[in-house]
Amino acid sequence: MMIPLRAVTFCTLLCSGLGLIPLTGVRRRVRSKQNLQPPTAQIKMEVIDSSTIDRRAVLAATVLGTTASSLPSAALDFRSWERVSLPSSSTLYDIDFDTAEHGYLVGARGTLLETIDGGKSWKPRTFANLDEEEELGYRFEKVSFKDGEGWVIGKPAILLHTQDAGKSWERIPLSPKLPGEPNGIVALGNNKAEMTTSSGSVYQTTNGGRNWKAQVKETIDATLNRVSSSGVSGASYYTGQVTNLKRDDTSGGYLAISSRGNFYLTWQPGQDFWIPHNRNTPKRIQSMGFVKNDANNGLWMTLNGGALSISNPNPDLTTENPQFNFVNLNSGGYGVLDLAWRDDNEVWAVGGAGTMYVSYDGGKTFKFNKSADDAPGNLYNVRFFDKNRGFVLGSDGILLKYVGGTSS
DSSP states (O other), X not given: OOOOOOEEETTEEOOOOOOEEEOOSOOEEEEBOOOOOOOSSOOOEEOOOOOSOOHHHHHHHHHTTOOGGGOOGGGGOOOOEEEEOOSOOSOEEEEEESSSSOEEEEESTTOEXXXXXXXXXXXXXXXXXXXXXXXXXXXEEEEEEETTEEEEEEETTEEEXXXXXXXXXXXXXXXXXXXXXXXXXXXXXXXXXEEEETTXXXXXXXXXXXXXXXXXXXXXXXXXXXXXXXXXXXXXXXXSOEEEEEEOTTTOOEEEEETTSSEEEEEXXXXXXXXEEEOXXXXXXXXXXXXXXOGGGOEEXXXXXXXXXXXXXXXXXXXXXXXEEEEOOOOTXXXXXXXXXXXXXXXXXXXXXGOEEEESSSSSSOEEEOTTTTSOSOEEEEEEEETTEEEEEESTTOEXXXXXXXXX
């Protein structure tokens, strides 16, 4: 579930199991419509002008009691991202690549875009047996590819599968007995995939989605009823929903936040239940993830009001209170929604009102970056596929592509 953000003033952001389940139904063959009319204008990269001092940096400096003449070097940083022109103005939620050049982008109002040049240009795609009105009603939230096999998941609940790199798709029936709404999918190759739901269920298929086997034996509700007296703050307020599920690419473990943001949970393959953890701060959790997509490197956590904390490597996730270290982001109150490590040293943070921050010391200190100043809207997702391929996704059809170039 996405947390909508909107700027109120320049210094304030309004934030606020299970067994084997056979899936029954007729599988419908879906073909991707390749011969669509392209946009009238050629899709091109659009380099954002960097000749002016960023207004958000000036406002943030004012909030912090500084003057324009004392702005940090962040305000003078070279632009490391450039805007990609898209044939869509819908909110973008996820991106993945099958090869270095071929990938897909998904979003609201049935947005499905394809690239064959590494993300420099994108063309719209649709599904043959979803009529236009029906397709516009879907919000595609996750896309995942591995070795030519891909999956797309969305709301209202829909799951699509391809085995030929997107040339044709089939719709996979989802059981009405599935607890929670499907909200995540990871392609594992050779008809194997992992799916998560808003109730914290984790399922795995090895036959292309015909059957799904539960990986977590105990529901989160049952776990909290059993451990709530042990001191997990906020467990009694659990609504039965989790958000922000993130997967550890190394171990296959998961991280999730309670829908109220008052505690978080972790799970590793082989464990029977999720382990709940305290947030150790009065502020609600906004977003979380794994450092470099690996729990052994640590966890990161953002809080309401733009606060950021990062744990030490190898955190003890069997305890209720893993330790986090506060990072001074100087966000001026803008919420931070996602972080991504380009390498061991370079880290990017994105958030509300088009704000971007960069660290060149592995996340110890951050400074403002103005690459998205001319792209008004919230930035929801930042992702690096390797050191030279990175993308930022946001509202209003915002897609930024990493081009490098720093002041350090």
